[in-house]
Amino acid sequence: MRFLARRLGFYLLTAWAAVTLNFLIPRLMPGDPVELLVARMKGNVDPAAIDAMRRAFGISDANLWQQYLDYLGNLAQGELGRSITFFPAEVSTVIAGSLPWTVGLVGVATLISYLMGTSLGVLMAWKRGTWLDGVLPAATFMHAVPYFWVALALVFVFGVTLQWFPVSRAYGLDVMPGFTGEFAGSVVYHAALPAVTIVVASMADRILGMRNVMVTTLGEDYVVMAEAKGLTSRRVMWAYAARNAILPNITSFALSLGFVVGGSVLTEIVFSYPGIGSMLLKGVENEDFPLMQGIFLVISLAVLVANFLADLAYVVLDPRTRQESE
């Protein structure tokens, strides 16, 4: 498993980089965040809040190196400081409350988008020269559409004009959260439009990427050979061509995750979905630097974990990565 070990090493390094970046940003950016906040509130700040904030940043009279060690120590205990917006709540508590919504929404939507986009890409490469080519210009256009604009259009058509779907919140005001069918139904109903937004906006990349690799693969000799042997089209398409074409596709999918997450942040905000994206905006608007930074860190780590999962899929699909270990 040398491949996985190497990847894991890289992710640990990247996680450390994200953590360090998080430490450096407030120190490198112009201005002292604490003083910025105090000035903005015209001095009407609870001294406890200022104190908490200084502690959250690890800003003290100690030298930079000592501050960094203190920061790492706090982080190791899951200590992200206290939120200014929701003072005196811990940042970690605020994040824990909103993270499940985002993971559920973005996770499911990304999976649907990946499966649909990749299958469509395979099909379009296979049926090249037919009416399916008509999808190409549409996909090129969708590839450049901002997520939040898709969200606005869906809200306008299906939310406001047709009134088919709710346009904000994660579940209805009239249902009690709990393990009931009613609550689950309400959650799915409310997640419909945001999920469709993410699927629609992110699918084009998968279609175009998969089609291009697949078209190149279809020219390979082993595909021609498989066809010459008289294997069924379905078998040649999926078991011979698509199986090989999917490898670069997984890599590009993993790299696009950061982009999808960024788009999801904007989507959540349009729908006032109570996920981590809406929280991030709240943090920025309220100059809630500890919250902002905690969220950035959590998003970065989540993307790293997702990347590692993509690597695992790669190992399952590509026997060569497994042979290296022998």
Add this chain to the structure above:
Amino acid sequence: MKIKIGIGILVFFTLMAVLGPLLIGADPAATGDDGLQGPSAAHWLGTTQTGQDILTQIVYGARVSMGVGLLSAVIANVIAVAVGLVGGYFGGAVDEVLSVLTNIFLVLPALPLIIVLAGYLPQRGVASVAVVIAVTGWAWGARVLRAQTLSVRRRDFVQAARASGEGALRIVFFEILPVLLPVIATSFLATVVAAILAEAGLSFLGLADLSTVSWGSMLYFAQNGQALLIGAWWWFIPPGLCIALIGTGLALVNFGIDEIANPRLRTVKVKART
């Protein structure tokens, strides 16, 4: 064909950004007492809640949106060229460090980082927003350029330059760089799309300079002016459409270049499978 359509779209928007404001002349921020009017002869694309003409805003917004896109793409590509070429040419420890740095920036989610950085900016002017976007957007170009440099540095003309005693930096930037210009061009176009989208997202969140009219800030005011609930589709459709069209134009040019490099990707004259 693709390239022609793509270039056509880009020329249209460039002319709009450069000449449009001169032709229109009006102030995009000027308010009127005929708010929330749909498209009409007086206002081709209707008006906002405060009676601002949407067509005027679109034309002026093109300057800011495309300007920020270009500026940050230039900055991002300068970083990408420096990191990619230096790493690819020198190899060894330098390359290791630069590669890891590139891969880290490739994996970290750009928009959340941009949002956090913008949150710390004391003033969010056009230039500082462009810099923040560039800082998070150079990695893909650097990765592609490094791979290309690796293959170019073994070529005869590079060996010859080295044998004739040219300095390493001179070889990198005067011998290898010109050969990679097509690669830099495609990476540049892709960066422009990403930067325009990032600027739009940032403005939409109200985190860019809201006193200048850009397509993103138009969407911010449309959203906050309840354009959706009022049914003022003419307010939020045009700016998003412009962003998507310009992205389509840039992508078409890029895909066209890909097809020249890889003829199998072309759609024409292929017999359909059954």
